[in-house]
Amino acid sequence: MSKASQEVQASASPKVEAAGDFASTVRGQVQSYVGSRKADVARSVSDVAGAIRASSSGFAEQPHVRAFFDSAAEGVEELSAEISRRTFAELYDEVDAAVRRRPGITFAAAALAGFALFRFLKASRMRPVPRSRAVIPVEVFPVPDL
Numbered sequence: 001m002s003k004a005s006q007e008v009q010a011s012a013s014p015k016v017e018a019a020g021d022f023a024s025t026v027r028g029q030v031q032s033y034v035g036s037r038k039a040d041v042a043r044s045v046s047d048v049a050g051a052i053r054a055s056s057s058g059f060a061e062q063p064h065v066r067a068f069f070d071s072a073a074e075g076v077e078e079l080s081a082e083i084s085r086r087t088f089a090e091l092y093d094e095v096d097a098a099v100r101r102r103p104g105i106t107f108a109a110a111a112l113a114g115f116a117l118f119r120f121l122k123a124s125r126m127r128p129v130p131r132s133r134a135v136i137p138v139e140v141f142p143v144p145d146l
Helices: 003-059 063-085 088-101 103-124
Strands: none
Touching: 003 063, 003 088, 088 103
């Protein structure tokens, strides 16, 4: 090896090490962020199960309906436990496999979610009130003194 190539390699080595350190730091932060978001999702799903279980209390006179709500709450709690137990890579692989098994259902669910999001965003913005239905206070238009 020539002296010039050794100098280039020696000067590049700290840069490569710094880039590797930066990449490992970013990777660690991303894994920490994904872990905390996964915990948040599991907690939210568990809260949904609690809400389902709480809504079943109104059906004390109807045991079949109450049993349906309790069964649904148990299923949602199991989903929450599965989310907590698995890694993000396992969850991603499972979702990917489900999408590949049933692309039609995936497309329909995505279309429904997009439509719901569109309706939510459209409804949340303020719409102008047509002048024919607007209530205009009398003080808005000054009346000239004659």
